[in-house]
Amino acid sequence: MKLALICGQCGEIHTEDSVDGATLVMDFKQKQLSFICQNKTCKKDNIFDFGDWQQKSKASPLPSIQIMH
Secondary structure (H helix, E strand, O other), X not given: OOOEEEXXXXXXXXXXXXXXXXXXXEEOOOOEEEEEOOOOOOOOEXXXXXXXXXXXXXXXXXXXXXXXX
16 A cells, blocks of 8 residues: 655645655544655644544534435
8 A cells, every 4th residue: 555645735745655755643542643744845744633523523413314215
């Protein structure tokens, strides 16, 4: 499996084959995915917060699905 990480700020694509490499951190304690852009002029810490996402989905759940026969 190959992963490509795209910076949310500068849009640079990072893979494990890139010169600077790419590190994806899966933090199950904090419920976050994170990677720091390796672009020398960017260095943004891209964070996806599952804890926040989980709380938002409880506040605004998807509509129930019904199966028509």
